[in-house]
Amino acid sequence: MKLSEAKAQFISSWGAFGTHWGINRTMAQIHALLLISPDPLTQDDIMEQLNISRGNVNMNTRDLISWGLVDRVLIQGERKEFFSAEKDIWKVATQIIKERKKRELDPMLKLLGQLEQVDGDKKDKNVKQFVDTVGGIRKFGTQADKMLDVMIKADESWFVGSLLKFFK
Amino acid sequence: MKLSEAKAQFISSWGAFGTHWGINRTMAQIHALLLISPDPLTQDDIMEQLNISRGNVNMNTRDLISWGLVDRVLIQGERKEFFSAEKDIWKVATQIIKERKKRELDPMLKLLGQLEQVDGDKKDKNVKQFVDTVGGIRKFGTQADKMLDVMIKADESWFVGSLLKFFK
């Protein structure tokens, strides 16, 4: 397979993959393009390579920056801004985990804690089922949360070495 | 907080939460409703409680069944079909992991393996970056895949006991 063909496939699949994870197609495609580009790219490079508008590139690169996955880089003697993606996939993964934990898991756990305080007689099966379900989800989520915290702090070699040996 | 209010909040947040995970809002809401219902519900119960159409309930319950999260149950002497959700949150989580692995991760790893075979000179920095990136993602994904396989086979007490002690 030729590089150009492989690139196109990678970008397109990474985009489709992203949509299953609440990330929009274009944002994931821009990320994919930057991941395989040895050098930083400009807005115009991205527009041209992905056939998308300037506004679209602007919004999505900004979003990628807010996720901590892409950086603006200044290149000596160039007027334009360049964009570059973090290439270390372990860092990419921990960064995504960190952000999603903050944006989704933490608020959900907070809410579940409140909902567990519902009034009413635990003898009522409706109340009981509600409290049991919410409590069960909260306990599970709390454990996942702790586990993810450790992963975020760990570094890859520790993770790969110890954890995968543990999971023989 | 009253039960009715807490229920409404739980259903609405679980729906919003679902959208971040590639699950549509209504499907997640139906799932939430069934999770907190002590008894199985009919199509009409779900339509009424969530204010949605019959067709919508039908499609989304079918989808939940295909994800292995909901079962049809027959109730003695009743003409209508009833729906009931798996309440054990550990089983829910492993079931979701299993399905998403099959639907998303496994095909992605297969593709990445193919893309690594790209033609061209590794001295070319474009080829090198492509192969490095794709290879890195594939290695990471393969490890995650193995780890998830172990989790799926494990049971909750093993997981909570050993893994969380490991992650002290």
Place this chain on the structure above:
DNA sequence: ATATATTTTCAATAAGTTTTGAAAATTCAA
């Protein structure tokens, strides 16, 4: 068999999300 209840399907529609593109704002060099 027939009538009635129930579930399923799916074309039309509604709702939600993404993208465009041109105008406004900003940056920077001379």
Place this chain on the structure above:
DNA sequence: TTGAATTTTCAAAACTTATTGAAAATATAT
């Protein structure tokens, strides 16, 4: 400053996805 280059914004348009509702199919009771 001024003006050219560049980036940002955002309302309108395009596209995508979800929902409705009524007709068709299926199941069940009499």
